[in-house]
Amino acid sequence: MYDGNSVTTKLLTLLNVSATRVGKRKRFEDEFVPAEKLNKRKAISFSETTETNGTGNVVQETTVVKEQDVVETSKEVEDEEMNAEETISSSDGYEKHFGLNPSCLTESSRTAAESGSWSTTKDTAGKLGTVVVSVPSNSEASTSACAAKLDILDQLKTPFESRQSKQSKNQTTLQNDILSTLSTRKDLYLTSTPLTTKRPTREAIALHALNHVTKKRRRVLKNNERLTRAAKANPDAPPLEDVQDQGFTRPTVLLLLPFRSSAMDWFRAITSHTPSPTYQIENQSRFLSEYGLPEGVVDKLIAAEPGTYPPDHVDTFKGNVDDNFRVGIKMTRKTVKMFADFYGCDIIIASPLGLRRSIEKENNADYLSSIEMLIIDQMDSLTMQNWEHVRFVMSHMNKLPKESHDTDFSRIKPWYLDGHAAYLRQSILLSAYETAETRALYNKTLKNVEGKIRTEKSYAPIEVPAGVEPNFVHFDCTNPVDEPEKRFHHFTTQLLPSVLKSAVQSTNTIVFVPSSFDFIRVHNHFRKLSGVTFTVLSEYSTNQDISRARLSFFNGEKSFLLVSERFHFYKRYKLRGSRNIIFYGPPDHPQFFTEFLSFPFLDEGVEPSDVTCRVMFSKYDKFRLERIAGTQGAIELIKSV
Known part of the structure; x- marks a missing residue:
């Protein structure tokens, strides 16, 4: 009172x-x-x-x-x-x-x-x-x-x-x-x-x-x-x-x-x-x-x-x-x-x-x-x-x-x-x-x-093209504050070097980055790599930049294409020429996962065995992970590491 x-x-x-x-x-x-x-x-x-x-x-x-x-x-x-x-x-x-x-x-x-x-x-x-x-x-x-x-x-x-x-x-x-x-x-x-x-x-x-x-x-x-x-x-x-x-x-x-x-x-x-x-x-x-x-x-x-x-x-x-x-x-x-x-x-x-x-x-x-x-x-x-x-x-x-x-x-x-x-x-x-x-x-x-x-919603695993098997790559992290740094360290010291060693996987590769802050770090890292050709698509790309980047990647002039989630959110372009997709983290929008895995099949004669997919994740990616792997699948992935 x-x-x-x-x-x-x-x-x-x-x-x-x-x-x-x-x-x-x-x-x-x-x-x-x-x-x-x-x-x-x-x-x-x-x-x-x-x-x-x-x-x-x-x-x-x-x-x-x-x-x-x-x-x-x-x-x-x-x-x-x-x-x-x-x-x-x-x-x-x-x-x-x-x-x-x-x-x-x-x-x-x-x-x-x-x-x-x-x-x-x-x-x-x-x-x-x-x-x-x-x-x-x-x-x-x-x-x-x-x-x-x-x-x-x-x-x-x-x-x-x-x-x-x-x-x-x-x-x-x-x-x-x-x-x-x-x-x-x-x-x-x-x-x-x-x-x-x-x-x-x-x-x-x-x-x-x-x-x-x-x-x-x-x-x-x-x-x-x-x-x-x-x-x-x-x-x-x-x-x-x-x-x-x-x-x-x-x-x-x-x-x-x-x-x-x-x-x-x-x-x-x-x-x-x-x-x-x-x-x-x-x-x-x-x-x-x-x-x-x-x-x-x-x-x-x-x-x-x-x-x-x-x-x-x-x-x-x-x-x-x-x-x-x-x-x-x-x-x-x-x-x-x-x-x-x-x-x-x-x-x-x-x-x-x-x-x-x-x-x-x-x-x-x-x-x-x-x-x-x-x-x-x-x-x-x-x-x-x-x-x-x-x-x-x-x-x-x-x-x-x-x-x-x-x-x-x-x-x-x-x-x-x-x-x-x-x-x-x-x-x-x-x-x-x-x-x-x-x-x-x-x-x-x-x-x-x-x-x-x-x-509360329980998710089923999202549909992906038949024959494509996503590989979920875990990295250790015990503190959410350290998560961006741990993710970047794992990507630059383990995942990316293994990709660059493969003649097949080091070309026609899309790197999808959910966070804009992470995207800037990844972009700067690629700039420092010698002998690696790449181009970028971000929310700040002009129409001319977009056309040039898509064409150079499709023609094989650029081996890597860095894509921010915000770019795909605003533009929703279909990207041809990819065979390998690396998800720096699971996308917030689950439909984006399906779309990127379907892009290789826009080209003639692509078989599921030609397509590779890696998804980096930590236990702090639970929300995004369960919309892709399903609620139960996300729990099992997190528990298995």
Whole structure:
């Protein structure tokens, strides 16, 4: 339980700190303006002007920053207040977790979450399969992966169920299982999201996010009404004490995505729950223009013959693949407003790069101080960009703000003032596969005291061309910190020298390197080798470089071709002329393994016996190894050394 005096002391301290800033005035507790407080804040407005090239990539971006009042129109407020009469139950899932006094937020649960002390059990969650449920040690949080009932407002649930009746039973069941899991308010990490389930999964999570925003808005409007009536009934009475219903700033939901095309997919998922004519979507044409392809540009991935590009590549890179963007969405009862300023919006959709540039430019991330729901989609793609941007954004989540932003401190929830928002934030992570980076984020960054849920998947061995036998080469390593050095040492002192001794294996050889840092080291090592001809394909190779490298390798002018995983992720070229493939480490994307082993057979007269394959691995490659050798196969490989 929170002590009123301690909360008041913290509130006054924040007020005084804010008042000492240049240009800031002190706001007193009795300075109450009913109804308008939620809807009016001094805000930093990001006005963007972008120029794009023929591929939809941004080549110039100008940001104009200005301070302005964010005020909803009187009609919007009237529309909201029509809905404020609805009764809000104290047993409501949102109220129990994000209300005034969350029962799960105790000193012991916070200490356990902070120290990484979790009690772990296994459960099943319908279509999500086997899941690992972790709750803070010695806490009373439920270890069930599913809620007793879906915690969705009728106004959102009824039309959603109507749309579900038109889709397959499997999709409907999956969506309901996801919503049931999310209704527990635990974090959710979906470690494997197949292409066929991406759309229904997005729609279910978007519904959960809209439900969260709507419930928060209802609570605020209900309290606005109570305060207005109390002020009219007795103007001299002290303010009500149980109306803390807000954070430091308005944004509640943050969506981190890799590309503008991803933002377009989530925009469609969100607006699928806000259909016209019930809702109006403001600035929709601008959004479609800036986040779609320029007029007249044909998407070569969509226009190509089926089978030209792998399905996962088409799904990832269709549309506008610019990775620098941010947009605010403001939700009212009848309006979805795109491009709302960050301090007046409810949902922020952004790329990690876009948010980082914004934060570094303004030296301010206050709009992330009150995020109650974090959604990170396509984490596998984010790891292929720059994972440091994700870590940077996470380091600024739920911090005490630097400025007051004209906030009514008497309305801030006590646990925000105590700096405990990170212990209640619900995080939802989605990835096509697991990596060490994504698991580390789940293990070390997510501290929801209600608990967290991670799906488990058992892999079968991946298919490779018949007759090709991959040779898994182990190297010893007992410390993950030393792993890059140990891998490089084994490659340069044992594996590569043995290859160079063979006249057959020292030509027509591809060296595939997953990590960009490792790729630079391997590239530099080949530069020092005398009498060895090689060429490279990296994510920084120009189209001219790529053509030259592919041709020289195919013609036999270069014996070795060094390929980075990021290059193949972005380009997905078919590479002819190979007979020997060396995997410096197992690829993150398992499909890449199959593709590289099939490249030799693009040439005429190649037999499986002509193809060799070596895969270097250590016990720290378990995630990547099991997607290739299968879960059981990976365990046996690691145990056998």
